[in-house]
Amino acid sequence: MSKTSKVCQSVTGMNDVLPAEAPRWRALEAAFRAACARYGFGEVRTPVCEYTELFTRGIGEETDVVAKEMYSFEDRGGHSLTLRPEGTASAVRAYLEHTVGNTEPVARWYYVGPMFRGERPAKGRYRQFHQVGAEVYGDGSAAVDAELIDLAYGFVQSLGISQCKVRLNSLGSGDTKRRYAAALQAYYTPLRDKLSEDSQRRLTVNPLRILDSKSPEDVALRGGAPHLLAVLTDEDRQHFDKVCAILTRLGTPFEVDPTIIRGLDYYSRTIFEISETSGRLGAQDALGGGGRYDTLISDLGGKPTPAVGFAFGIERLLLAASDEALRADSAPVCAVLAVDRTDADLVHAEALAIAKELRSQGLSVVVDTRFGKLDKQFRHAERAGAVAAVIVGKQEIDEQTVKLKDLVARQERSVGRDVLAENVRALLQASRSGSPTE
RNA sequence: GUGGCCAUAGCUCAGUAGGUAGAGCGUCGGGUUGUGGUCCCGAAUGUCGCGGGUUCAAAUCCCGUUGGUCACCCCA
Numbered sequence: 001m002s003k004t005s006k007v008c009q010s011v012t013g014m015n016d017v018l019p020a021e022a023p024r025w026r027a028l029e030a031a032f033r034a035a036c037a038r039y040g041f042g043e044v045r046t047p048v049c050e051y052t053e054l055f056t057r058g059i060g061e062e063t064d065v066v067a068k069e070m071y072s073f074e075d076r077g078g079h080s081l082t083l084r085p086e087g088t089a090s091a092v093r094a095y096l097e098h099t100v101g102n103t104e105p106v107a108r109w110y111y112v113g114p115m116f117r118g119e120r121p122a123k124g125r126y127r128q129f130h131q132v133g134a135e136v137y138g139d140g141s142a143a144v145d146a147e148l149i150d151l152a153y154g155f156v157q158s159l160g161i162s163q164c165k166v167r168l169n170s171l172g173s174g175d176t177k178r179r180y181a182a183a184l185q186a187y188y189t190p191l192r193d194k195l196s197e198d199s200q201r202r203l204t205v206n207p208l209r210i211l212d213s214k215s216p217e218d219v220a221l222r223g224g225a226p227h228l229l230a231v232l233t234d235e236d237r238q239h240f241d242k243v244c245a246i247l248t249r250l251g252t253p254f255e256v257d258p259t260i261i262r263g264l265d266y267y268s269r270t271i272f273e274i275s276e277t278s279g280r281l282g283a284q285d286a287l288g289g290g291g292r293y294d295t296l297i298s299d300l301g302g303k304p305t306p307a308v309g310f311a312f313g314i315e316r317l318l319l320a321a322s323d324e325a326l327r328a329d330s331a332p333v334c335a336v337l338a339v340d341r342t343d344a345d346l347v348h349a350e351a352l353a354i355a356k357e358l359r360s361q362g363l364s365v366v367v368d369t370r371f372g373k374l375d376k377q378f379r380h381a382e383r384a385g386a387v388a389a390v391i392v393g394k395q396e397i398d399e400q401t402v403k404l405k406d407l408v409a410r411q412e413r414s415v416g417r418d419v420l421a422e423n424v425r426a427l428l429q430a431s432r433s434g435s436p437t438e
Numbered sequence: 439g440u441g442g443c444c445a446u447a448g449c450u451c452a453g454u455a456g457g458u459a460g461a462g463c464g465u466c467g468g469g470u471u472g473u474g475g476u477c478c479c480g481a482a483u484g485u486c487g488c489g490g491g492u493u494c495a496a497a498u499c500c501c502g503u504u505g506g507u508c509a510c511c512c513c514a
Binding site: 009012063064065068069086115117119120121122123124125129130131133198209214215262263264273282283284286287288289311312313314315316317337339340341372373374375376377378379380381382383389391393395403405407410412 | 439440467471472473474475504505506507508509510511512513514
């Protein structure tokens with residue numbers, strides 16, 4: 001595709017999903033919706049952009065997401081809008097705007113949709129990417145944390161992603177994070193020169209990040225660093241222990257990892273990540289993650305309401321998921337072919353009329369409206385996945401019949417027009433139940 | 439945002455002592471009379487990502503740019 005302009009070029013990092021790939025997306029989204037439904041969640045749909053302030057206040061001005069990755073612009077009224085970089089802030093905004101807390105003590109919501117971050121694209125990382133996520137408002141219990149993680153893990157399993165692990169940590173509540181950051185600074189400051197360049201910067205900006213650095217020099221120093229779990233309050237500790245205990249009872253595998261931090265400021269207490277461990281996602285092996293954010297709702301002006309949620313990247317799940325798990329069980333297809341050696345226009349119209357008639361019965365019907373030679377029409381039918389073909393020509397029209405061919409058994413018989421639909425339906429159903437391996 | 443690698447038909451790629459392009463798959467047509475997965479024959483499609491430079495001559499060398507990719511950063 002040659003081009004001197006960008007007219008026919010999608011925006012960097014924003015991709016098309018063509019019909020060949022779309023079924024996998026639909027299957028994944030359907031799996032997520034089904035999982036959420038089983039856990040009592042309802043869908044929330046919010047706009048793709050919000051007033052910028054929602055994100056700067058909600059996610060945190062200092063986070064990378066807000067500081068350098070947002071797609072912001074001015075609308076005609078001079079307001080600063082931002083394409084949502086994640087789903088939680090929008091969902092919380094909707095929750096508050098519609099005062100859901102006043103009528104539902106606990107709200108369980110899920111969402112599916114595009115998010116936008118201006119990062120450098122790579123495999124599994126795009127500027128428009130898509131997430132599925134779930135949130136629970138109004139329940140601060142360890143039980144809901146565990147249930148949510150269980151939902152997330154079960155969903156990943158249902159996609160046939162066997163090589164993955166759940167890592168769990170607690171950020172504590174109140175000023176635990178700040179106290180811990182101070183403790184880390186106290187530990188690392190004397191060692192500053194031994195830290196990686198990035199971590200020397202992190203030391204002042206976000207010391208917790210030093211913990212999940214991949215630089216060898218940082219990894220070497222990590223051993224002596226104070227442990228986050230060690231500085232938790234008794235209550236936070238109990239909450240965390242309870243989450244672990246319930247997960248164990250549910251049989252949801254996890255490992256406690258004191259180094260996971262999460263990139264958004266609003267998290268407190270339970271946080272978790274689910275990553276793919278086969279290595280085929282490269283550096284983008286984080287499939288999803290989430291945690292508790294008990295102060296976000298009050299930070300945004302609501303009354304204090306505990307909340308917890310998670311999100312997964314659809315593109316990454318798609319990379320990791322097995323084809324079997326995402327196979328869409330599409331309806332069997334019937335093709336209508338026209339023998340048009342004589343009275344072509346009449347026969348073509350009749351073929352379409354037959355197709356319409358079958359479609360009105362709820363059947364999936366394809367017609368190669370180019371109406372080439374019969375063998376071409378057969379090839380077209382085959383490629384469309386048709387298991388049955390209706391063949392009509394001048395002779396059949398005159399006789400008020402049609403040829404009905406079983407494309408699998410390669411057998412054909414003459415069928416009266418008045419009983420065509422039921423015969424086609426029977427043939428399609430037989431093909432579905434008769435081929436368990438495909 | 440930083441660094442490395444890559445960029446040839448719809449797809450996968452071949453084409454390096456620089457001389458204006460090929461294969462497989464796919465697509466389309468044909469193998470005469472109304473029947474498909476094999477086989478045979480034939481055809482179309484690329485300003486070799488884009489722009490500039492070196493050269494008599496560049497897909498092939500140099501620079502820039504755009505896009506992709508890998509690592510980092512960060513995250514989903």
